[in-house]
Amino acid sequence: GAVVSQHPSRVICKSGTSVKIECRSLDFQATTMFWYRQFPKKSLMLMATSNEGSKATYEQGVEKDKFLINHASLTLSTLTVTSAHPEDSSFYICSARGAREGRYEQYFGPGTRLTVT
Amino acid sequence: GQNIDQPTEMTATEGAIVQINCTYQTSGFNGLFWYQQHAGEAPTFLSYNVLDGLEEKGRFSSFLSRSKGYSYLLLKELQMKDSASYLCAVLDSNYQLIWGAGTKLIIKP
Numbered sequence: 001g002a003v004v005s006q007h008p009s010r011v012i013c014k015s016g017t018s019v020k021i022e023c024r025s026l027d028f029q030a031t032t033m034f035w036y037r038q039f040p041k042k043s044l045m046l047m048a049t050s051n052e053g054s055k056a057t058y059e060q061g062v063e064k065d066k067f068l069i070n071h072a073s074l075t076l077s078t079l080t081v082t083s084a085h086p087e088d089s090s091f092y093i094c095s096a097r098g099a100r101e102g103r104y105e106q107y108f109g110p111g112t113r114l115t116v117t
Numbered sequence: 118g119q120n121i122d123q124p125t126e127m128t129a130t131e132g133a134i135v136q137i138n139c140t141y142q143t144s145g146f147n148g149l150f151w152y153q154q155h156a157g158e159a160p161t162f163l164s165y166n167v168l169d170g171l172e173e174k175g176r177f178s179s180f181l182s183r184s185k186g187y188s189y190l191l192l193k194e195l196q197m198k199d200s201a202s203y204l205c206a207v208l209d210s211n212y213q214l215i216w217g218a219g220t221k222l223i224i225k226p
Contacts (some may be wrong), residue, residue: 103148104165105165
């Protein structure tokens with residue numbers, strides 16, 4: 001399968017600061033990228049969907065001013081958690097989808113574990 | 118509504134074969150995915166079926182029947198490292214991924 005990288009893998013930050021997470025599709029062009037968060041022993045929760053060059057579509061209940069998403073190119077999307085609070089501590093996972101000949105394969109990055117102190 | 122059903126938990130023995138079923142009712146269909154997720158890690162892509170039939174990849178195979186709204190993931194020669202959650206997901210007509218709750222597979226020696 002294709003490779004999606006995510007950086008950093010772990011980050012610890014203080015309350016009130018901002019954290020940027022990068023997601024890259026390394027060997028394919030991602031027409032659409034997705035950001036998920038997951039709490040321990042819980043299902044993946046979709047936060048937002050973004051297409052290259054356009055604004056992200058956020059799921060209900062996700063604050064777009066707090067979770068800033070930029071999808072600048074077909075291989076890069078970033079998620080910035082602004083003014084982080086301890087309750088933002090979670091596992092954030094990006095996913096990239098490529099479209100080719102009617103197939104829409106979707107791959108996940110390795111995730112970023114965010115701890116806000 | 119949209120619905121994906123898969124068993125919550127299954128147990129199998131090392132070296133054996135296990136089949137994890139997934140049934141779905143979605144608005145439209147643009148393919149079905151299987152992912153493996155180990156605790157504390159992100160999901161790993163296993164398969165993507167768009168057409169009916171069986172696709173084999175090493176020890177893992179995935180089957181799809183669109184008319185029955187049914188898929189299964191077949192794992193052969195089970196190894197302890199196969200202990201994980203297996204997630205079934207369907208891409209609907211709006212190209213949204215609809216997720217099953219996952220099947221926790223426990224492998225015993």
